[in-house]
Amino acid sequence: MKLFPIMGGIHPEYRKELTSEKAIVALPLPEALYLPLQQHMGAPAGTTVEPGDLVKKGQLLARASGAISAAVHAPTSGRIEAITEITAPHPSGLPTLTIILVPDGKDEWAELPDAIADPFAVTPQVIRDRVAQSGIVGMGGATFPSAVKLGLGTSHKLEILLLNGAECEPYLTCDDRIMREHADAVVDGARIMAHALGAPKVIIAVETNKPQAIEALGKAAAAFDNVSVAPVPVQYPMGAERHLTQAITGRETPARKLTADVGVVVHNVATARAVHDAVRQGRPLLSRVVTVSGGAVAEPKNVEVLLGTKVTELLKFCGGAQGAKRFVSGGPMMGQPLPSLDVPVVKGTSGILGLTLAETKEAEPSPCIRCGSCVTYCPCGLVPVEMASFIRHEKLEEAAKIGVQDCVSCGSCSYICPSHIPLVHYFNYAKGRIAALDRERRKMEQTKALVEAHNARLERQAQAKREAAAKAKAAKEAAEAAAQAQSSTQGGASA
Amino acid sequence: MSIVVDRSGPFTHGSNNVSRTMFTVLAALTPATLFNLYLFGWPAIFLFVVTMAACLASEFIAIRVGGGDPNRALGDGSVLITGWLLALSLPPWAPWWVAVVASVFAVFLAKHAFGGLGQNVFNPAMVGRVVVLVSFPVQMTAFVPAKPLFSAGAPGFAESLHITFGRGVSLDGISAASQLGYIKTELSRGVPVTQSMAHLPDLSDMMLGFHPGSMGETALPLILLGGLFLMARKIITWHVPVAMLGTLFVLGTVFNTLDPARHASGWFHLISGASFLGAFFIATDYVTSPVSKQGQLAFGIGIGLLTWIIRTYAGYPEGVAFAVLLMNALTPILDQHFRPRVFGRTRKGEPLPLKGDK
Numbered sequence A: 001m002k003l004f005p006i007m008g009g010i011h012p013e014y015r016k017e018l019t020s021e022k023a024i025v026a027l028p029l030p031e032a033l034y035l036p037l038q039q040h041m042g043a044p045a046g047t048t049v050e051p052g053d054l055v056k057k058g059q060l061l062a063r064a065s066g067a068i069s070a071a072v073h074a075p076t077s078g079r080i081e082a083i084t085e086i087t088a089p090h091p092s093g094l095p096t097l098t099i100i101l102v103p104d105g106k107d108e109w110a111e112l113p114d115a116i117a118d119p120f121a122v123t124p125q126v127i128r129d130r131v132a133q134s135g136i137v138g139m140g141g142a143t144f145p146s147a148v149k150l151g152l153g154t155s156h157k158l159e160i161l162l163l164n165g166a167e168c169e170p171y172l173t174c175d176d177r178i179m180r181e182h183a184d185a186v187v188d189g190a191r192i193m194a195h196a197l198g199a200p201k202v203i204i205a206v207e208t209n210k211p212q213a214i215e216a217l218g219k220a221a222a223a224f225d226n227v228s229v230a231p232v233p234v235q236y237p238m239g240a241e242r243h244l245t246q247a248i249t250g251r252e253t254p255a256r257k258l259t260a261d262v263g264v265v266v267h268n269v270a271t272a273r274a275v276h277d278a279v280r281q282g283r284p285l286l287s288r289v290v291t292v293s294g295g296a297v298a299e300p301k302n303v304e305v306l307l308g309t310k311v312t313e314l315l316k317f318c319g320g321a322q323g324a325k326r327f328v329s330g331g332p333m334m335g336q337p338l339p340s341l342d343v344p345v346v347k348g349t350s351g352i353l354g355l356t357l358a359e360t361k362e363a364e365p366s367p368c369i370r371c372g373s374c375v376t377y378c379p380c381g382l383v384p385v386e387m388a389s390f391i392r393h394e395k396l397e398e399a400a401k402i403g404v405q406d407c408v409s410c411g412s413c414s415y416i417c418p419s420h421i422p423l424v425h426y427f428n429y430a431k432g433r434i435a436a437l438d439r440e441r442r443k444m445e446q447t448k449a450l451v452e453a454h455n456a457r458l459e460r461q462a463q464a465k466r467e468a469a470a471k472a473k474a475a476k477e478a479a480e481a482a483a484q485a486q487s488s489t490q491g492g493a494s495a
Numbered sequence B: 001m002s003i004v005v006d007r008s009g010p011f012t013h014g015s016n017n018v019s020r021t022m023f024t025v026l027a028a029l030t031p032a033t034l035f036n037l038y039l040f041g042w043p044a045i046f047l048f049v050v051t052m053a054a055c056l057a058s059e060f061i062a063i064r065v066g067g068g069d070p071n072r073a074l075g076d077g078s079v080l081i082t083g084w085l086l087a088l089s090l091p092p093w094a095p096w097w098v099a100v101v102a103s104v105f106a107v108f109l110a111k112h113a114f115g116g117l118g119q120n121v122f123n124p125a126m127v128g129r130v131v132v133l134v135s136f137p138v139q140m141t142a143f144v145p146a147k148p149l150f151s152a153g154a155p156g157f158a159e160s161l162h163i164t165f166g167r168g169v170s171l172d173g174i175s176a177a178s179q180l181g182y183i184k185t186e187l188s189r190g191v192p193v194t195q196s197m198a199h200l201p202d203l204s205d206m207m208l209g210f211h212p213g214s215m216g217e218t219a220l221p222l223i224l225l226g227g228l229f230l231m232a233r234k235i236i237t238w239h240v241p242v243a244m245l246g247t248l249f250v251l252g253t254v255f256n257t258l259d260p261a262r263h264a265s266g267w268f269h270l271i272s273g274a275s276f277l278g279a280f281f282i283a284t285d286y287v288t289s290p291v292s293k294q295g296q297l298a299f300g301i302g303i304g305l306l307t308w309i310i311r312t313y314a315g316y317p318e319g320v321a322f323a324v325l326l327m328n329a330l331t332p333i334l335d336q337h338f339r340p341r342v343f344g345r346t347r348k349g350e351p352l353p354l355k356g357d358k
């Protein structure tokens, strides 16, 4: 298959060998599961259970609320202990409403929705409903509700479902293992998703550092004419949606548009597997594969983890992590620092890394030497050095003008910077501030519009009053004049 | 257990850092420098040591005065590059005080007056060179033919001390002009370039460095080797050197073809003076050159053009230092005008049009 070059990008130390040959193992049932109501982008789900309820495996615990949201299910049978706020697995470390489930150890299934025997015979809507019902979100880490993304077929003419198996983040091998061990499920899930999207073609993109995955998928896809596997070069951030789309199709997604606007929708391979389970077996999303790795982790592993399992438990299962400088959820490039180990694994947790100082190579930032590396390696064609200097001086508007909002936070610039300047940190800060300012401005405009409308109404009322008064006055004057005229005529007549 | 979350990712980093970059540059300069020190003997060695020491001392004082931590700042190695390049751009038998004055200006005026590493607009080594060139034109244009260490006619240790540190050593009789200077003087006397060229060593000798000039102006193959090494290590890219040397070569060739009596050839421009050193080690200075590749191309072309103009029409025989400084002044503007195209946007910064809306 002909590929297209993408600009910039780096070749970090991958260290995937720590776990790439470790088959997926299941974690024993933990003592308690902590299920945040928000494990996805959008609105938090609304609970459907009460503390004290007994629930079965797969039972709905919280329903999607609003257009962009995702349901939460019971990963095993047990009792709802509490619904309370605990620390979220998010850098802010803010508490979030969480359902605490104490397993009864029986792992009894609830009654599941029926399997869809022939998914290609039903309408896309049926598939989307099932995906929504199953609480599936983008499992590469984006956690956007998948059903919503599968709805793009209704608004766009799509040609390709691009299945993202690039897994360009260092350390992570969960997708690699899923592709190797569950290739048939992945291909089937992808075909179902393509049907839901109305996309005639499926291309599964995998970086060439995963030859076994490519082979396994190739075998699984051989039976289907419209499914192909595309080995893509090892180049970070190949797995970024727009860049992968460009590498495969040569189409460059315009700024502020979606890849769907160029006929492509990108989904992650683990999502495809989850869709397969939901459609073929009626099983909602209850667990995910997590790569537990990093130099500090005693026994790095790929673990199938029930959602809601505490990270501490997971690390214990992997022999603990002594001497870690950083704990990261996700990959080391775009992952989030963990505020605490006492947080649960959620739908978007692709990895838990315990990294040593030798791996993070953290160092005090020194002055920028204007080496231009960040410019050379930015895959988005930005000038990080200049944006950072604007942001340092709080010139957010100028930073926006040269494209800080087009930055995908891939981290290539920070990674390459010889002065160890935390460039991405600046950009994330700026993007947050700009969004907040925008919101504020919009709110102010709204308020202004409301006030103006109010004033206009008052003005109209006053005007009406004035007019009425003027009319009354005119009427009165007219009456008086008439009376006078009358009296004078009368007078005249009398004279 | 709670963990401090003080910054966003990435939580890994390339093995590159500032001092490694700087020391790689020094390593790349080493072969050419050693060869030149050998060619020009003890006086050159003394001058080199004096320049480096003066730069280091100036840096130390400047940082102390500024309230910084000298150990950390010196560790980045940037001042060593300044000193090193400065030494290479001085005539090898220049007296010690020329080196000291140049160093003081390079470090205090060009670097720290602007705010230190990364903030300076002008290349410190070139500022140092130009300051002494305009202040002490006699000393700065007194070149000597190469007299390799231990060869017959080379000054001994004591005599060399006298040359570098003595008072008023006259180089009359042994001094010679550089080729660029020679051609220029001859031309002003009415001797056409075609004729004066005949008195110069042939081009291959010039390439090897057996000719009068500043230390870094000779031994081109070794400079080129160092430059290629830097490219291989991804410290520099081809953009600035190729743009600069290419421009110089093309201009030289075109005008030489048009009027050989007035203009030296493209090859001659390439291999004489500081063209190579300038292209690979001076114009590529990170701080004072544009950050984008497009900007670097424009920057290189500008230096090539200005170098040729100065060599051809101005009063000074060599123009690389001036050309670099002039283009340094333009760098902020080049940075604003030459940005890469943003992904998904046109060159103007508008979102790309969709197929449908064309």
Ligand code: SF4
Residues within 6 Å of the ligand: A367, A368, A369, A370, A371, A372, A373, A374, A375, A384, A385, A413, A416, A417, A418, A419, A420, A421, B291
């Ligand atoms: S990579 Fe770092 S040192 Fe180099 S220009 Fe960018 S910010 Fe400056």
Ligand code: SF4
Residues within 6 Å of the ligand: A377, A378, A379, A380, A381, A382, A384, A406, A407, A408, A409, A410, A411, A412, A413, A414, A423, A424, A427
């Ligand atoms: S984080 Fe942003 S600015 Fe830095 S390389 Fe990635 S896209 Fe470019």
